[in-house]
Amino acid sequence: MKPLYANIPMMLLGLAVTVGGILLYVYMYMAVNASFARAILARSVVDSQKQDSVDEAATLALFNNTVASRARLASFFVSDSQAVTFIESLEQIGQEVGSTVTISSVSADDTSALKPGSFANMHAHVNVSGSWASVMRVLKLSEILPYQTSIGNVNLIESTVGTGKAEKRVWQASYDVTATLLVGSAPVPQIK
Numbered sequence: 001m002k003p004l005y006a007n008i009p010m011m012l013l014g015l016a017v018t019v020g021g022i023l024l025y026v027y028m029y030m031a032v033n034a035s036f037a038r039a040i041l042a043r044s045v046v047d048s049q050k051q052d053s054v055d056e057a058a059t060l061a062l063f064n065n066t067v068a069s070r071a072r073l074a075s076f077f078v079s080d081s082q083a084v085t086f087i088e089s090l091e092q093i094g095q096e097v098g099s100t101v102t103i104s105s106v107s108a109d110d111t112s113a114l115k116p117g118s119f120a121n122m123h124a125h126v127n128v129s130g131s132w133a134s135v136m137r138v139l140k141l142s143e144i145l146p147y148q149t150s151i152g153n154v155n156l157i158e159s160t161v162g163t164g165k166a167e168k169r170v171w172q173a174s175y176d177v178t179a180t181l182l183v184g185s186a187p188v189p190q191i192k
Helices: 004-065 067-076 080-097 132-143
Strands: 100-108 119-130 149-159 170-180
Touching: 004 067, 004 149, 080 100, 080 119, 080 132, 100 132, 132 149, 132 170
Parallel strands: none
Antiparallel strands: 100 119, 119 170, 149 170
């Protein structure tokens, strides 16, 4: 029989192989986990990019399908170059319904420092005189102009003109109109 110390190199070799195998197993386990984590991350990035492409295509289609609507949107605001036309349209309402319409004051916000496509306000004080029906029609038509406007400070006064059988009731109204001005001409962008 061999002495016990003769087996020590074999035992050390076996122990070294066992420890080496365990270390190799741990290294391979960690490498596979790291590789798996990178694969999952890469997969999520690819899925995210695919979804981004789908979202981009949908947004681009929506953007290009609304070009006409966005161009039309600007027509709901009074262009700063068409302010006089807007005031004339207010005065013309009276002619159409048989009232006298006068604009007693007009003012606008300072637009010199604003970029094209910005908004400002224009204010006008309107005086109307005529029959009750015509004054009410002027007010109604002033409210439903095809622009972004608001009407405030409405005052109505009834007065009598003439005497006896020639006596006639005349209504007078005064109100403020505020219109939103579109400064400059903001181009409607298109993306292809």
